[in-house]
Amino acid sequence: MADKIGIYVCHCGSNIAGTIDVEEVARWAGKNIEGVVVSRDYKFMCSSLGQQMIEDDIKNEGLTGVVVGACSPHLHEKTFRNACKRAGLNPFLCQMTNLREHVSWVNSDKAAGTKKAKALIFAAAERVKRQKPLEPMEVEVNPATLVVGGGIAGLQATLELADAGYPVYLVEREPSIGGHMAQFDKTFPTLDCSACILTPKMSEVGQHENVTLLTYSELEEVSGSVGNFKVKIRKKARYVDEDKCTGCGICIEKCPRKVIDNAFEAGMGYRKAIYSPFPQAVPRIPVIDTENCTWFTRGKCRVCSKVCPTDAVDYDQKDETVELNVGNIIMATGWKLFDCKRIPQYGFGRLANVYTSMEFERLCNAAGPTSGKIVMRDGKTEPKSVAIVHCVGSRDVNFNPYCSAVCCMAALKFGHLVLEKTKAEVYSFYIDIRTPMKEYEEFYQRLLGEGMHFIRGKVAEVTDAARRPEEHGKLIVQAEDTLLGKQRRIPVDMVILMGGLEPQADAKELGLKCGISCSMAGWYTERHPKLDPVATMTDGVFVAGVCQGPKDIPAAVAQGAAAAARVAGMIAKGIVTIEPIVASIDEENCSGCRICNDLCPFNAIEYDEEKKVSRVITALCKGCGTCVAACPAGVITGAHFNNEQIFAEIDGILWDANPQAEVEIASV
Amino acid sequence: MSDKPKGKLAFYWAASCGGCDISLLAIDEKILDVAEAFDIVLWPCATDGKVRDVEKMADGEIDVCLFNGGIRTSEQEYMAQLLRRKSKVLVAFGSCACEGCIPGLTNMNTRQEVFDTVYKEGSATMPENPQDVRPQPATKMPEGTLHLPIFYDTLRTLDQTVEVDYYLPGCPPEAENIWKAIVAILENKLPPKGSVIGLNTTVCDECPRTRGEKKIKKFYRTWEIIPDEETCLLEQGLLCCGIATRAGCGALCPAVNSPCIGCHGANDGVADFGARLMSALASVIDSDDPDEIRRIIEEGIPDPVGNFYRFSLAASQLRRKKKVVRG
Amino acid sequence: MSNENFDPIIVGFFCNWCSYRAADLAGSARIKYPSNVRIIRVMCSGRVDPTFVLKALADGADGVMIAGCHPGECHYINQNYKAMRRYEMLKHTLSAMGVEPERVRLVWASAAEGQQLAEAIDELVGDVRRLGPLHWLQNWDENGQRQKALDDIVKEHEEAMEVSA
């Protein structure tokens, strides 16, 4: 069939017409490009009249392809594809070329702009002639959802979905859900008791009929794609039978082995070798820490087994793999605290009374190791002065360039708690105090009023090297006070380092499993930084909470709920359409060289051992085209981006590159 | 076959080594069937025949012309045009005609450089040339002017010179493939014009070695390692062109533990053989560090053109090395 | 060679997600840059086949820009690393073919880096302008001697035929 191409050049008011002679471009295209039967310019092509014009031409002229030279396809590709569709032309036979963002707006010379516009139109026309009709694929959405991470963001997402009546699998790596929020004493700026607001949510999740809780478990493998993911979860052996255990806690009470608790208590307190991280843990089923359990290390003891009234302790339990089918995944994997030892001049780990923010959270927590008393490492002395160092590992090119967003407010909270519970002077060493959210600035003003001292300067070092007699036996915090323009040395009893928020150590690895990437800093990349902060580039995988970037509790909760709403929308719709831009392998001519096998991060290429050919699993293919470019035999084709189409586009875009070519084209 | 009237066959030799002429004889006694089916009107290597006689023929009088060799001189170009005109079916026979082959590698130089090498620096054919005698396109003699064909800077493939109907790849084409092509011609069962007569899969398809997923940390040159005989040579770091090279040889080279060098050229629809190799090999380099990647490439592939375009330089997108503009 | 008046043509292969959007952003922000780069959209820099670059150069482009997401930020996880590997391989080959490797450039631009992209374009255009036109087709011609040589053969053969006749 002979090509009948329609060319539509938009003025976009004066946005395009200002620096491109659009009338000339349309006239020229109509005359010089083979196969063009209609070539028009119009004031606003995206207007309903403009669209109508295209639709009419398709019907009246029987167009086989449409080229729209207007703005970015990211803005209006859908608009024009839909117009074509309405007129009965397959939407994939419409090609947009970007005359506004890529030409008229970045250029002020009309002649140069017009020339470039012609090249882009020529390229699009050559391309569209070779485009093929494509049909989007539809798949059903499994109503079950996997939520990874049982911190506040994950809990919120879980509850939203479960309350809407959809099944949720909640996977948590630790023995209990709750996340970091369970470790906190108070929350800023309201000074709510963290546990009081968190634990009801935890038990709600624990008891919800639609929630399957998989604690002490890790996400192992993800396959499939939106609507139909298959996931493998490894349930680590607890050595306690979940069905038999009643959570009475007698095993913990009787366990003779005390261990420093580096997780929940941040090294500030102790737990037993069989333990539940904290009293309100959900589920209340303990786990045995085999590295420290006397039975596992020395083959003696078995006290827990002996005292258990339901015979739930099972030393032979093994890790177990659970396979689940879900339609969507919400990643809410949280964060870890910056390792303050990486800044040795701040003395953490070397100087006893230097604390991390997490240690201090436990120190002032009424349920913590000192029952909430703020005392030094000796366990009894109340500090007379406390320094709080901001931005430890944050806003520092040597470590993390970003702002961790919550530390300023947490530091103010700490300041308040110290002032409330002790008679100590509190010094805050800050770069900038950042309090942008609701009632945060008011909290700062309140602390100024409560007498917390603020010194604007990045701390150079925390040292016990005294220079003056009054410094002996103290920790000296040295900083340049940039408001006074002077070096300050403040001797204090206790120093709190406000460690920054960092991505989980395995965030990247975990992300790869479900096909999402990380930013330079290691936070999960959202689909759009402004307009789509909960979806990711992989359909069916959403992010919530700090794993997407530092944020406070309300923001994490909001994002958890937002992710759930997106998932609920997909479940309610029931089907999802998948773009038909995918790769395919001509199996007849594939020699099975296996170059492509390892190139797909989505595991969409499988090798058939029997036939000795490789094959694309269409549902998994995201259409990047890397395998197409790599295939040495040239037998992989990328739909809508095949070689023929791109070659034609190159030919077209270079229409004026050879002087001879210009002559030839002029004579067409 | 013998009932049909005899057809006319021409076999011509342009810029090539002569191996193709010999390969035609490798079909053994079947050459007699060929002789039975055809009158051989031109085969300078084996029979007597004059260009003048061909010139006198009517256009399209020759049924089939098997043309081997690339186009390096004006005479070869003239012959290609002449034979195109006189032949119903023109077959690019062998790697040289199809894609330039080894003579095409001269496209890394210019005529000047080639002549300097041959006539000035000395060669086996011209060990000494103190007067720096060079071939001249025209020499005036008392009887008139004698012309030598001019030697081009750039060797062209046959289809860059005239329209080609069929391609028979290989350096030289394998006897059975030649026979298959002849049978197809005799039985008039030819594929659509412009086709390559042969398979459209790559050497791996015929290679018995075991293949796994590929990751390459270091490329080895053939003299550096003795490869394992069971495993894919590429996986052992040898630059084997089999992944990109059209099948049909039965994986001759890998069968003797030597990497494929790519003489059968690319599959259908491939616009640049070397680019296929470059892209495939680069994709499986096992490093994400640009410096390391560069090191792996530079150390392992010191002669990229020789490795990627050994047979296909003249048919590649760029066809030749950039000429230095003088003055 | 003075190249001030030389207006190079550069073909850009930009990934759909980061670099094409960076070019969109440069437009929205009205950042001005030379109009010499003509952009072809591909889904990922990993789709860029070295053939595209070779074809563009052979077809008359003076330079090529390949643009993708920053390493580690690829929409397709890590496919831009494959683009990087191919780019290194291609540059190695191009050098051997006498093409100045500066003509072909791989740049990373996130969707937020309109300004940086414009600067990279500016720089490439400047560099290519300094190098001068590539005009690859000129490499193939035989300094105008070819047609005459062919005509000579025809003439000589005709003369010879006449004598024998």
Place this chain on the structure above:
Amino acid sequence: MKYAYYPGCSLERNAAAYDHSVREVSDLLGIKLQEIDDWNCCGATEYFSQNELAACAVIARNLALVEPQTDQIVAPCAACYLNLAKTDKLMVDHPEFGKEVNQCLAAGGLKYEPGRVTVRHMLDVIVDDIGETAVRDKVVRPLAGLRVAPYYGCQVVRPIDNNDNPEYPMKMDHLLNWLGAEVVDYPVKAHCCGGHLTQISEPQAFELIRRLLQNAQDYNADMIICMCPMCQLNLDGYQSRVNGFFGTEFKLPIMYFTQMLGIAFGIDPQKLGFGKELVTAMPVLEAKLGGLLV
């Protein structure tokens, strides 16, 4: 292992003990030091602020003199080390400047290709190249019971990255540990010794020196171990003046780390330059290490 050796002026005069001990210890550890023929002064710190090009040219001359088959140069003096490394880095980072420096060198018929020679400090060579096992193997007289304060000063740990934490370096701590010494956590280990401030403003310089001595004493260190002739000179040579100025009674020997290595390796203290220090080390060494020294 072969290195070009650049002793620098100090090691010929006031820091002769450093030079002797470096050579003795290197011999024993199999470090081949090839002294650069006809080396010249590095210009110390002042020259750089006067005329950067001339300063770099003077320094680069030494780099240019390194034999072609050697690609590493060792300087024990912190200032020499920094100057050599800085010059090389400037030439690498700023090729135009590198060319200018080479134009200067051309006057003497020399040329230095930036980046050809890697500049190393003696401490890095011993810790990174020789390593723990080889050092421990050579220890015949462990320094058990001796409390030492490792003092790094400022020039080796910054600004050139020598693979240690610039704010809280640990390499010498590790090395002294391998010798069996009791290493005190010395928080001022990378603070300034005052440098040439003694020549400009004694009270300020003395205060800086006092802090270093005071802190070592607070930690009950028997001696301070340093790696820079300037540091050694300030802490040792000015110790009695500082005592007079502040009314203190510091009596802390200031030794080079190579001298301590030598002792632990069983080398005769005489050969290591012991006795050249002003606050004598012998009493404390004898008290802590017993009669082992003779």
